[in-house]
Amino acid sequence: MALTPGEPDQAVPDDAVHDDAVHDDEVHDDGPVSEVLAAATAAARREDASLVPPPALLRRVMDAVRAEPRPSGAPVVLSAVPGARVEVAEAAVLRVVRAAVESAGDVRAGRCRVAAGGGVLRVSVAVTARAGVPLPELADRVRARVAAVAGATLGLPVAAVDVEVEDLT
Amino acid sequence: MRRHQAPLYRLAVRVLDDRQEAEDVVQDVFVTAWRRLPELRDDAAVGGWLYRAATNRCLNRLRDRRALPADAFEQLPDPRPGDQPQRVVEAAAGVHALAAALRGLTPEQRAVWVLRELHERSYAEIAEALGTTPVAVRGRLARARADLAEAMTAWR
Known part of the structure; x- marks a missing residue:
């Protein structure tokens, strides 16, 4: 393509994908769709509508789920002093721990286990980390946050935080 | 569920x-x-x-x-039973050709196209599902459509 000398280079191919903005009006902004493709897409939609998962699938999921260990739900004892006993529901403790984990940033908390004994709290947590973040450093940050937040909120020193990175996102 | x-x-x-x-x-x-x-x-x-x-x-x-x-994937059954009305046969053949064309896309393009065109997910939802940006989704969708349209033209 020939440009007039001295003219600023504004030439953009007609079919270029404009990457600079995504407009709200997606339906009309998608550009023309080939007729043949549009017809096949519509046919595929109709075919999908009558495609149902086999009943055995639901059964297999339920079987797998039943085989999973049930969460114990036993309350966590924060203080066993007679007359000043403090118990917190496990679900509440898990909530505190998960929030602490996620406050470290770049990470989402998954499966989580807590155990209180001997006056300390032990935590193990599976996390999904943001891809590209150095994992040892992330694990350290998670540990520090859990120790600080859980320690302050529950009043139990946190003796261990095991971190399992099970996925990246 | x-x-x-x-x-x-x-x-x-x-x-x-x-x-x-x-x-x-x-x-x-x-x-x-x-x-x-x-x-x-x-x-x-x-x-x-x-x-x-x-x-x-x-x-x-x-x-x-x-x-x-x-060639390990070239195993789709012929979806054209003989006793169906012509219209249905044509639609099934179109879907069959579409499936073949989809196999020619990259995994990401295929996912973007299916999420958008068959599941009517928004660009933002698709971007979230793929861990990318709406702008990138837009680019991949355009590319997927162009490639599919070309493959489908050849089929016709």
Whole structure:
């Protein structure tokens, strides 16, 4: 393509994908769709509508789920002093721990286990980390946050935080 | 789960082009979701999480498959039974050609196209499912459409 000398280079191919903005009006902004493709897409939609998962699938999921260990739900004892006993529901403790984990940033908390004994709290947590973040450093940050937040909120020193990175996102 | 399993199954069937593998993916997604129930209480977020989990698993399987010879997938049954009205036969043939054309796309393009065109997900939802940006989704969709249109023209 020939440009007039001295003219600023504004030439953009007609079919270029404009990457600079995504407009709200997606339906009309998608550009023309080939007729043949549009017809096949519509046919595929109709075919999908009558495609149902086999009943055995639901059964297999339920079987797998039943085989999973049930969460114990036993309350966590924060203080066993007679007359000043403090118990917190496990679900509440898990909530505190998960929030602490996620406050470290770049990470989402998954499966989580807590155990209180001997006056300390032990935590193990599976996390999904943001891809590209150095994992040892992330694990350290998670540990520090859990120790600080859980320690302050529950009043139990946190003796261990095991971190399992099970996925990246 | 009953509400979500059909859409996820359809997504996996279209992206993977293999019902058995689609069943495995859906089962895996729901078992994982069950384990994570405590953090999936927010009902509005569940749909997005499920789509993301299913899309990721499909993409992983497609990437694993690349190690296999291409002719390992040329196993679709002929979808044209003889006693159907012409219109239905043509539609089925079109879907068949579309499935073949989809196999020519990259895993990401295939996922983007199916999520947008068959599942009517928004660019933002698709971007979330793929861990990318709406702008990138837009680019991949345009590319997928162009490639599919070209493949379909050849079919006609």
